[in-house]
Amino acid sequence: MTTRIGERLSYISGIGQSVVGRRTGLSEMELTMQSVQAAIADAGLQPDDIDGLSTYPGGGRGTASGGFGGPGPNDVIDALGLSVDWYSGGLDGAAQLQAVVNACMAIATGLSRHVLVYRTVTESSAQGSGGRAGIGSSGMGRGVPGPFQYLVPFGAMSAVDWLAYSAQYHFHHFGLTRESLGQIAMSNRRHAALNPKALLREPMTLDDYLGARMIAEPLCLYDCDLPCDGSTALVVSHTDTASDAAHVPVQIHAVGTAVRGRPSWDQWEDLATFPGRDPAAHLWERADLTPADVDVAQLYDGFSMITVLWLEALGFCPTGGAASFLEGGSRIALDGELPLNTSGGQLSAGRLHGFGLIHEAVLQLRGDGGDRQVGGRPEVAVVANGAGSTVGCMLLTRGLA
Amino acid sequence: MLPLRLRPFLDPDNQEYWTGGGDGRLHMHHCGDCGWWVHPAAPRCRRCRGANVSPEAVSGRGRVATFTVNHKAWIPGSEPYIIALVELNEQAGLFLTTNLVGIDGDDVILGMEVELVFEIVDGIYYPLFRPRQESP
Ligand SMILES: [Zn+2]
Numbered sequence: 001m002t003t004r005i006g007e008r009l010s011y012i013s014g015i016g017q018s019v020v021g022r023r024t025g026l027s028e029m030e031l032t033m034q035s036v037q038a039a040i041a042d043a044g045l046q047p048d049d050i051d052g053l054s055t056y057p058g059g060g061r062g063t064a065s066g067g068f069g070g071p072g073p074n075d076v077i078d079a080l081g082l083s084v085d086w087y088s089g090g091l092d093g094a095a096q097l098q099a100v101v102n103a104c105m106a107i108a109t110g111l112s113r114h115v116l117v118y119r120t121v122t123e124s125s126a127q128g129s130g131g132r133a134g135i136g137s138s139g140m141g142r143g144v145p146g147p148f149q150y151l152v153p154f155g156a157m158s159a160v161d162w163l164a165y166s167a168q169y170h171f172h173h174f175g176l177t178r179e180s181l182g183q184i185a186m187s188n189r190r191h192a193a194l195n196p197k198a199l200l201r202e203p204m205t206l207d208d209y210l211g212a213r214m215i216a217e218p219l220c221l222y223d224c225d226l227p228c229d230g231s232t233a234l235v236v237s238h239t240d241t242a243s244d245a246a247h248v249p250v251q252i253h254a255v256g257t258a259v260r261g262r263p264s265w266d267q268w269e270d271l272a273t274f275p276g277r278d279p280a281a282h283l284w285e286r287a288d289l290t291p292a293d294v295d296v297a298q299l300y301d302g303f304s305m306i307t308v309l310w311l312e313a314l315g316f317c318p319t320g321g322a323a324s325f326l327e328g329g330s331r332i333a334l335d336g337e338l339p340l341n342t343s344g345g346q347l348s349a350g351r352l353h354g355f356g357l358i359h360e361a362v363l364q365l366r367g368d369g370g371d372r373q374v375g376g377r378p379e380v381a382v383v384a385n386g387a388g389s390t391v392g393c394m395l396l397t398r399g400l401a
Numbered sequence: 402m403l404p405l406r407l408r409p410f411l412d413p414d415n416q417e418y419w420t421g422g423g424d425g426r427l428h429m430h431h432c433g434d435c436g437w438w439v440h441p442a443a444p445r446c447r448r449c450r451g452a453n454v455s456p457e458a459v460s461g462r463g464r465v466a467t468f469t470v471n472h473k474a475w476i477p478g479s480e481p482y483i484i485a486l487v488e489l490n491e492q493a494g495l496f497l498t499t500n501l502v503g504i505d506g507d508d509v510i511l512g513m514e515v516e517l518v519f520e521i522v523d524g525i526y527y528p529l530f531r532p533r534q535e536s537p
Pocket of ligand 1: 447449
């Protein structure tokens with residue numbers, strides 16, 4: 001019995017990114033236009049070639065309401081004068097990657113041939129000088145609904161609190177340490193120093209890391225990503241257009257979207273793992289490749305602990321094995337066995353919220369990583385997005401299989 | 402302990418959980434057919450899918466599965482406080498996020514026994530936990 005892996009009909013033909021910064025003063029639409037126009041041009045296409053559009057998290061979450069999401073699909077279609085046969089935007093699904101998965105499905109069904117996919121954040125402008133807010137802190141005047149009602153009344157306001165649960169459990173049971181987490185923060189910072197667009201590029205020592213203020217024990221400030229303004233866009237195209245591609249096609253080899261355990265921040269049954277375990281398993285079920293084939297990894301680092309959980313879930317080390325995998329940091333360096341978050345990730349390059357990691361994976365597979373290019377012509381990249389109640393991952397290859 | 406307790410949005414499913422503590426006990430949805438405890442409160446049993454679920458009192462005893470000491474003042478004016486995931490004795494994986502009271506963050510250890518103590522604000526019975534006292 002064979003299952004057709006429909007996402008392999010899709011490849012990433014173009015990428016684009018806006019200015020990235022803190023309090024850029026640019027509107028969410030301006031940032032979005034920068035990224036989507038760059039992506040269309042990068043694909044060698046014209047706006048009139050775009051016949052589909054997909055975004056995360058959809059409209060209604062722009063700067064005025066916290067900057068978590070940019071303009072919605074209708075606004076972008078209208079602003080760019082697009083004519084599309086299909087479009088989609090939404091928050092639910094396989095984390096930010098769901099926007100890419102939806103594009104693949106539109107291509108596999110024949111609804112679209114060139115899908116514009118984008119993600120915009122203006123969290124830096126939105127927070128102004130007021131500091132970072134927790135997820136549960138706004139818009140709940142009539143009381144907190146849904147699963148957050150069991151978290152935020154206890155001051156568990158932010159994902160950092162929920163990830164601290166996992167960190168504490170790993171510290172206690174598996175010998176993970178602050179030094180282990182610090183390897184991710186320091187490695188990302190080393191990579192950011194080679195990325196001109198990264199927001200934090202000064203070297204970080206272990207003493208710097210250990211001296212940072214606590215946010216939610218054992219996670220400190222440098223375990224948390226950096227809110228920013230920016231927009232990232234892709235063009236996802238049907239493989240039957242690849243002969244016209246402007247760049248080497250980056251094929252979507254497999255996606256992981258499954259939910260098999262409880263899709264929750266605090267009801268997941270197995271505290272040694274996290275809900276990313278399911279899409280990770282799903283990914284490998286759909287792939288012709290194994291973890292050993294991966295040349296470069298872009299694993300979500302909204303908090304460093306999430307990266308630990310993805311490393312284990314995807315099988316780069318066993319559950320509980322991240323402490324030894326990360327020891328000394330050499331395995332995750334640019335010349336290590338698994339170069340990790342090569343742009344500096346969200347911890348140092350800025351919280352582009354999943355899409356920065358996709359963008360970087362494509363750059364690396366094209367060989368366009370500049371000073372931070374991984375050697376040896378990487379052929380396979382894995383991207384993971386999200387944690388808790390929203391998780392997804394995908395495997396990308398250079399060229400079409 | 403926290404300068405502000407955000408309120409849950411009450412509906413027919415969660416009403417008893419949040420407001421039913423007048424007898425000193427926490428009431429959670431329980432399946433009358435297969436015996437499963439259902440949390441968060443929902444009108445179907447997630448094990449047998451039956452509709453015969455209704456609130457019943459739990460013992461209020463459990464263990465600390467994991468925890469954090471939160472330092473960031475998400476709520477203006479808050480001092481560092483302990484957020485814990487407590488696994489109730491009734492069922493493996495029956496987790497509640499809560500605050501630990503009556504103990505310093507440095508003294509919390511995973512697996513320690515805890516028991517329920519309510520903090521009541523405007524009719525909402527917030528289930529908090531403290532180290533288990535010796536029973537008489
Ligand atoms: Zn049942």
